[in-house]
Amino acid sequence: xxxxxxxxxxxxxxxxxxxxxxxxxxxxxxxxxxxxxxxxxxxxxxxxxxxxxxxxxxxxxxxxxxxxxxxxxxxxxxxxxxxxxxxxxxxxxxxxxxxxxxxxxxxxxxxxxxxxxxxxxxxxxxxxxxxxxxxxxxxxxxxxxxxxxxx
Amino acid sequence: xxxxxxxxxxxxxxxxxxxxxxxxxxxxxxxxxxxxxxxxxxxxxxxxxxxxxxxxxxxxxxxxxxxxxxxxxxxxxxxxxxxxxxxxxxxxxxxxxxxxxxxxxxxxxxxxxxxxxxxxxxxxxxxxxxxxxxxxxxxxxxxxxxxxxxxxxxxxxxxxxxxxxxxxxxxxxxxxxxxxxxxxxxxxxxxxxxxxxxxxxxxxxxxxxxxxxxxxxxxxxxxxxxxxxxxxxxxxxxxxxxxxxxxxxxxxxxxxxxxxxxxxxxxxxxxxxxxxxxxxxxxxxxxxxxxxxxxxxxxxxxxxxxxxxxxxxxxxxx
Ligand code: HEM
Ligand SMILES: [Zn+2]
Numbered sequence: 001x002x003x004x005x006x007x008x009x010x011x012x013x014x015x016x017x018x019x020x021x022x023x024x025x026x027x028x029x030x031x032x033x034x035x036x037x038x039x040x041x042x043x044x045x046x047x048x049x050x051x052x053x054x055x056x057x058x059x060x061x062x063x064x065x066x067x068x069x070x071x072x073x074x075x076x077x078x079x080x081x082x083x084x085x086x087x088x089x090x091x092x093x094x095x096x097x098x099x100x101x102x103x104x105x106x107x108x109x110x111x112x113x114x115x116x117x118x119x120x121x122x123x124x125x126x127x128x129x130x131x132x133x134x135x136x137x138x139x140x141x142x143x144x145x146x147x148x149x150x151x
Numbered sequence: 152x153x154x155x156x157x158x159x160x161x162x163x164x165x166x167x168x169x170x171x172x173x174x175x176x177x178x179x180x181x182x183x184x185x186x187x188x189x190x191x192x193x194x195x196x197x198x199x200x201x202x203x204x205x206x207x208x209x210x211x212x213x214x215x216x217x218x219x220x221x222x223x224x225x226x227x228x229x230x231x232x233x234x235x236x237x238x239x240x241x242x243x244x245x246x247x248x249x250x251x252x253x254x255x256x257x258x259x260x261x262x263x264x265x266x267x268x269x270x271x272x273x274x275x276x277x278x279x280x281x282x283x284x285x286x287x288x289x290x291x292x293x294x295x296x297x298x299x300x301x302x303x304x305x306x307x308x309x310x311x312x313x314x315x316x317x318x319x320x321x322x323x324x325x326x327x328x329x330x331x332x333x334x335x336x337x338x339x340x341x342x343x344x345x346x347x348x349x350x351x352x353x354x355x356x357x358x359x360x361x362x363x364x365x366x367x368x369x370x371x372x373x374x375x376x377x378x379x380x381x382x383x384x385x386x387x388x389x390x391x392x393x394x395x396x397x398x399x400x401x402x403x404x405x406x407x408x409x410x411x412x413x414x415x416x417x418x419x420x421x422x423x424x425x426x427x428x429x430x431x432x433x434x435x436x437x438x439x440x441x442x443x444x445x446x447x448x449x450x451x452x453x454x455x456x457x458x459x460x461x462x463x464x465x466x467x468x469x
Contacts, residue, residue, distance in 0.1 A: 107309055107368060107370070108369075110312075110368075135323070136312075136320075137320065138312055138313070138315070138316060139320070140314060140315035140316070141312070145309070148370045148371055148374065
């Protein structure tokens with residue numbers, strides 16, 4: 001994830017996905033797209049509309065570029081969704097804001113748990129196993145593995 | 152599950168008097184990715200139960216792995232049939248295949264390459280006929296990805312977590328692997344793996360108990376036995392766990408089949424071979440802490456060493 005949104009030329013369409021708080025990083029690219037009279041669409045994100053977003057993104061044609069700016073707590077889900085649909089890392093830029101969360105994959109029940117970045121242990125909210133946060137990371141889940149806590 | 156075969160056939164893993172992580176792969180003498188042992192029937196029933204009770208834990212695949220999965224079906228059937236013609240056979244008429252497993256008294260008919268002709272994915276299907284766990288590594292962008300796998304007998308890792316992962320990330324938890332550049336060297340070695348020249352290696356560990364399914368998911372069921380090991384019960388309770396791992400290049404998809412056959416031997420059985428007893432004692436005494444810790448032996452290493460010492464003394468006084 002880079003710090004500033006970068007305008008990528010030559011795409012058939014630009015999609016901006018954000019909520020009402022997260023327009024800071026995307027506005028300069030948006031100005032560029034408007035100035036050059038390129039095709040674009042805004043997707044005003046809210047947690048309830050997460051599933052509609054999947055449908056919306058699935059309908060896009062090849063050559064569409066996706067900019068997303070959302071709270072960290074939502075960003076990973078959208079990132080995973082876009083990847084699943086087929087957006088590659090060259091066709092997307094993601095920006096998070098707000099409190100930074102990491103996901104912890106429960107080694108027993110496979111549930112993804114939220115944790116703060118510095119957190120070393122937690123209890124799985126689904127199966128209640130005590131977990132120790134490791135640095136073993138899965139790019140597919142965007143999550144760290146939680147091992148059974150010892151002691 | 153106990154070793155029921157001839158001790159001479161146990162894949163005893165040690166050479167010399169020390170053990171370190173290294174690329175210990177060697178070219179295979181007999182180029183077969185599977186082996187049928189005396190516990191075939193028992194293990195197949197057990198594996199099938201695990202697959203049906205815990206499909207998510209034991210089976211994972213990404214959508215683009217299907218072509219490679221068919222290639223695995225082909226190589227596994229080919230190896231079963233050529234190695235054990237009395238137990239397995241295949242009739243092929245164009246793409247119509249009839250596979251017969253005489254040990255389990257089963258006949259399966261399907262259209263090769265046609266997903267809908269099987270009730271499940273191809274890798275899932277064929278894994279129900281072999282004792283090995285089967286992992287499919289796809290090669291792309293100078294990297295290897297775990298894109299599908301059937302894993303019923305893991306040594307304390309989670310297939311569900313590792314699905315889609317790159318070779319180096321998979322090996323991230325192993326202490327010293329990255330620092331010593333081993334992950335990069337082994338990856339390079341695997342990328343150069345050629346079709347028709349398979350390699351194999353042995354991996355070993357110790358465990359308290361004799362469960363084959365020591366998945367990370369069920370750690371809380373089997374891990375606590377570690378605390379019950381004493382020098383009195385170690386011979387019976389503690390097992391050496393050896394994985395025979397085989398690496399085959401699949402030429403059409405340019406991917407890799409990684410098969411894992413897990414064998415367990417109680418220490419009291421190992422100790423009946425005096426050379427093994429002596430050598431294993433030396434290796435365990437000298438084993439660096441980070442390896443002891445990673446393999447999960449720390450809690451009961453002392454008890455095992457004491458047990459082995461007792462056995463050695465008995466031999467010497469005989
Ligand atoms: C290409 C297929 C391979 C796969 C899918 C694979 C997978 C794994 C996994 C999942 C682990 C456990 C990691 C954990 O704790 O989560 C592991 C451990 C390990 N792997 Fe691999 N591996 C492969 C090939 C190799 C090769 C070719 C070598 C060496 C030549 C190797 C050496 C090791 C070693 C030394 C360990 C630590 C085992 C122990 O101390 O018990 N692996 N591997
Ligand atoms: Zn859980």
